[in-house]
Amino acid sequence: MAKTASPLNRNFLILFALVLAAVEVGGRKDMQDFEYTKDVHKLMPVDLEGSSTMVNPTLVTIDDGAVCLSGKPAAYYLLPGYDTGITNWLVYLNGGGWCQNVIDCQYYITHRGLDQDAIPVSFQSFDDILSDNRDHNPGFYNWNKVSIRYCDGSSFTGSSEIIENGTTYYFRGARIFKAVMQELLAKGMASADNI
Template sequence: MVMQEMEHQNVLPSSPQPPQQRTYLGSSAVVFITSFALLVPAASTHTTLSARGGNNQSQLVVEFTYIQGAAAKGAVCLDGTLPGYNFHPGFGTGANSWLVYLEGGGWCNDIKSCLERKGGPLGSSIHMEKPYNFTGILTNKAQENPDFFNWNKVVVRYCDGACFAGEGEHEKLGLQFRGQRIYTAAMEDLMSKGMRHADQALLSGCSAGSVAVILHCDAFNSLFPRPTRVKCLSDGGLFMDTVDVSGGHHMRSLVHGVVSLQGVQRILPRSCTSRHDPVFCFFPQNLINYVRTPLFVLNAAYDYIQIQAGIAPNISDTNGKWNNGCKLNIANCSASQIKILQKFRNRMVKAVQGFSAKTQSGLFINSCFAHCQADSQDTWLSEKPPLIDNLGISLAVGDWYFDRSRVKKIDCPYPCDRTCHNRISKTSPY
């Protein structure tokens, strides 16, 4: 099975290019955001800017830059092509602040799925759609992103299929599992271009990128001298090792394939792998307890990707009871299905209890049928954003990052929250 980004992909098609609320901005900073992914067939294409909503002409669209010298370090995409990023310089009080987004796009967990990905935009920079639309926490409009609007912004593109964490290759089939090297090459390049002078830093991301954030958070912290403020934001990546509707562990099987095929176990925390199986240590619900750097977890309690791909994937939903209603629109769920979803929410809430007790941790778990909420303008900051206790996501993250207040928010169970931006689908690929 291939896990691949669709819903949160902010890109415009382009021909491949040859390698070449309130404002609190008293100090410079770096934010790293990664995006995890939707789980969809490899043949699927990225959604267009119009699919994300809004007037394309008023949005910030940023061009692509190849990471020169990456190939010499073995830092290449699945097909061996050069990786790259989209960079927009900061200005004013944000000129020495950095906000970096590590793009997500799911996983490939076996040879077949990796070969399929190799020929597409999430496995090759040849096929990658180059310009990228910066919205939500990435936008440069003060009224839409008051805390981070004028920072340097970078989206590091995702083309390895293992959360920027793989290390290995399949020489015969021409597959390069070099996610860890891509991440390192990108960090080295950005540090040489001024990021080393940042006063503050935040590593964050959505979905697959969220997993990458948690995996790299402490190592990212080590890049900067002690005075630097370093924190991490995980958005939509609290993937749970849950039981599916057939009584199996479909998500666990997928994770096992990714970890074993792409050699991800090499970068998992030894404090975890010395006591547990590497698959256990890859799941974010477990990983967050091993992160020493301040971390903010933003997640929907009824994450529709986890429902569609983990709780009721087609392979487990053999009678199709979930496929024609509940998986597509939570309002269509039966009483028995809602009961299953409430158990899933309760497991998620229980999983973050120890993490939430940490003084420097941040938490915002709303009761929405959603997936990733910081990189989309309507959920990040809009006229009617999702709220918990009248607190929106943008202000919650800003308050936590700048130490304006402690943020530990868990919503009441569905359907209590009337501010949610619940997703409604026509079909599910899972």
């Protein structure tokens, strides 16, 4: 005789499935909130309870092949330091998961906006340890803060490319990281007191 779930167990399972679905949708917020523009050279302050600043990207020089998984330019976000923090640097590497196969890589490219011609703007919110608000981030509020956009599908480790079904995938995270570091060194990180 087949066993059936009690109404209480059935309701619990339905509630559990709904919570998982909500967490999954909410957890992909970073993949949904892209706004695109070609103008990438300004900082836009946004007051979210006084603790967050929106920072637009700086494109990474692609001379050495430092490109995203899709071949589009990589980017980083720099919020310049000031006062006593001017010679201190905090570098944050965004996470985002690896792509495991061609289907994952294509999903990653499409849902991260890496197949677009324009550059994402207002993508990086500088809050928490990246905040420039002294009350919310007393240890690092006035430091130079950098967030390197994760777009390579291999956690800043790759330096290769593959062609699959006529599509080229660039696993160039190591090149992106090196190019960003070279740019930051030229922008003052070479004489930093703390990194």
